[in-house]
Amino acid sequence: MGQQMHKVGVILIWIGLIMTVVGLIFGFIDLVKYGEPSIWIAMIPAGFALLLVGVTATQFSKK
Numbered sequence: 001m002g003q004q005m006h007k008v009g010v011i012l013i014w015i016g017l018i019m020t021v022v023g024l025i026f027g028f029i030d031l032v033k034y035g036e037p038s039i040w041i042a043m044i045p046a047g048f049a050l051l052l053v054g055v056t057a058t059q060f061s062k063k
Contacts, residue, residue, distance in 0.1 A: 006061035012054030019047030 023043030030038040 002061045006058055009054045009057030009059075009061060012050050012057060014054075016047045016050030016052075016054055019043045019050060021047075023047055 020043070023040050023046075027038060027040035027044065030036075030040055
C-alpha cells in the first residue's frame, strides 16, 4: 500500500506542477492581452491543491 500511495503522490505532484505552470503562463498572457482574467487563472489554485495532496501522500507513504 505504501509504494502505491507513493507512486500516486508523485503523479499528483507532476500533474499539479504542470497545471500551476500552465495556468500561470497562459493566465497572465490572457490577462495582459485582454485585460481580464480567464479560466487559465483558475488552474493555479487547483494545481496547487493537487501539488499539496501529492506532497502529503508521498510523505505519509514513507515508513
